[in-house]
Amino acid sequence: MILAINGKTEYRIEGEYEFAIKEFCDLFNKLTGAVLERAQEDSDKLIKLGGVKPKDKGEDAYVIRTEGDNLILSGNTNRGILYAIYTFFERYAGCRWFTSDCEYVPRKDEFTIPEINIDESPFFWYRETFYKDAFEPSFALRNKLNGHHMQLEREHGGKFEYGLGFVHTFHTIIPQEEYFKTHPEYFPMIDGERTTGPHHQICLSNPDVLKITIEKVKKAFDENPNVKIVSVSQNDTFEEGNQCRCDQCSAIEEEEGSPAGNVIRFVNSVADAIKDEYPDKYIDTLAYRYTRKAPLKTKPRDNVIVRLCTIECCFSHPITTCDQVNDKGVHRNGSFIEDIVAWSKIANNIFIWDYIVNFLNYLTPYPNLYALQKNMQFFAEHNVKGVFSQGCGEIKFSEYAHLRAYVIAKLLEDPYCDVNLIIDEFMYGYYQNAAAPLRKYIDVLNKKAEEENFHFGLYDDPNRDFLTKEFVDYADSLFDMAERMADDETILYRVRRTRMSLRYAKLFLMDGSLEERRRELEKFFEDLRYFKIESLLERGNLDSSYERMRQIVTPEDVERK
Structure with missing residues (x-):
């Protein structure tokens, strides 16, 4: 099928999603020099945006199909339609978007495509690489990133947006400065006293804490209809956790064999309270530091997301092959493997919070690039639905920041892609x-x-x-x-x-x-x-x-x- 030749085209474009029409027309013009006009009633060669539903029901699923002389690009949502467009130009024209301001769009005197029948979706349904340049729509959208920090508005097809903050929200839900003087019972009992601190948690067995949490979660959904997920998650902490040790909290922790049991029971109660009113929304929490070990008895509800964190791992080797033992005699990556296996047996919605940068030395040579794919495949094989890869999101540059952002975006779309080819394409596209x-x-x-x-x-x-x-x-x-x-x-x-x-x-x-x-x-x-x-x-x-x-x-x- 010849779509354009010598800067001319016989095709016309139709669809209702204006931003998608503009994106396709702009890329088509850069590629071929041809200008696409809007379809008329008698147009017989059409590029149709929308109108066909993919087999996969996910938000990001898309279809690319040739039917006779027509080309169809569609999806379940506007974002799916855009993903169909970018996939089409990547696979059939060789276009690449390496950074927010470095793209490769070849010039074709003749743009010919074969018969096409693609019906697919990105592998993970939540995809975020936390690099500042990756937040830009010109990168995020075209490389199929849909996470919270991506600067994607409604015209871009939206994103998975968090409410009440992205993480560590106990402070936001039960602020110490607001409640401690009048309600110390909302806060953790440690060594026999109710106490507060920057890394302290809240009393999860207190019914008023649950009531306040439910009210704030509902308010977050009501105030912003774009919010898909509300985080109800422990405050940032170190290994000790600083969780509540009152009689009720301690009894639950002992019964569950992990402090995560207390958290999951609490979060389940919140999820139960919102599921009927907000059937397409999720409550998110962490399995992080002291809560990384899965509970023995309580399973997360179907509308609960558990974000399992890799912070203790060695990052220069794949999780499955590293043999390092820490100073406490614990196999660093082996203990994480035990935890993800346990969570994958009880949780339907596991996200991974992965770490891909040296926090203390953003510029240091950091040899984790070759471990990324095997780790992503390991996540995929253990029921993981989403990945947040934490780089240096507050600044624009760290050691090979742009390369990592690009590689991870491609791995989130397809963890089984040819990663060496992806690296090579970036290097020769960016450094020439x-x-x-x-x-x-x-x-x-x-x-x-x-x-x-x-x-x-x-x-x-x-x-x-x-x-x-x-x-x-x-x-x-x-x-x-x-x-x-x-x-x-x-x-x-x-x-x-x-x-x-x-x-x-x-x-x-x-x-x-x-x-x-x-x-x-x-x-x-x-x-x-x-x-x-x-x-x-x-x-x-x-x-x-x-x-x-x-x-x-x-x-x-x-x-x-």
Whole structure:
């Protein structure tokens, strides 16, 4: 079927979704030079947007089909129609959207397509990669991300929006400053006293706490019809949890064999209270830190989502193959495997909260890229319905942020895709002629961690054991080569910004006089500003980043020899 030739087309377009019509026409024009007109009554060659329902009932399911001389792109929702459009241009025209401002749309003198009969849906139904650039509609929509932080409005087909905050909402539901003085019984009993703190929880066996929670959940749904999920989830905490240990809460925890039992019973009560009035909505909670272990008796309701968190895992190896044991004698990834297996037996809606960046060192070389696909496949095989991959969402750049955002988006759509091809396409699309040495650097870095069995969590500083002088010298030579091969100033800027990761690690490894190290540190921060890199660590900025690095690189009383 010839859709266009020499900048001309005999086809006309029809549909009711104006944004989708504009997207198709704009891409078609970029691709072929042809201008698509609206269909008339006598039009016999049509591109039809909408009108056909996919077999899958999911919101994001779509159909791409040729029927005679017509091309049909449709979906269950407006978002599904858009996904049909982007899939069509990806598969049959070779278009790619690598970042929010870097796309590849080839020019075709003749645009011919075969017979098509596609009826499918992205694998996971909640898909979010938490990188700032990925929030932009030009990236998120075209790469089929539909999570809460994506900047997708109604015209874009919407998204899965959370109410009452995205996570850690006990503080929001039962604020300490509002209730503690008058109702200390709403808060956890620890060591015989009702107490509060930034990492403390609430008393989940208190009936008034449940009543207030239900009221606020209903209000969140009522105030914003776009809200699909309300999070009723524990406050952020460390291993100890700071959960309530009153007699009732303690009895439930003992009966369930896990503090998660108390949480799930509470959340189930909320879910039961809203299911009839809000039949298409969900209550979300966490299996995180002290609640990661599944309860023995209580199963989450069908309208409850459990977000299981990987925070304790090693991230430089696939979850299923890492052999590291922590300082408490616990197999880091093995214990997570036990927990996800247990949850998958009792929960219909499991989401994963995964961690894909070093929180303390956003720029450090972080060899987790080759573990991502095996982990995503592991999630898929254990009843996981959605994934939130946490990168550095508050700033625009970290170590290979754009590459990770793209790769993860593709894995969320299809965890069994050819991930090496995806990486190659990004590298050559984004870095162009400079791609080969940078692709080699990625390969050497990630294979070094895998083959030499180095383990990395969320807070590890760069170290000489992994980043040996030989490795750093070789990496520098690859970046030197990439800079020489850069096509133009735009590509050179990208290469040099990417190189900031290696330069950051070298600050930790520097020898030399105090004055030499000071000079290097000042130059590094000058370049951070030039490359618009806003922070080196979570919840930080350049000032806090500088103070931390000054203490590490140039301690006033230390002269490195």
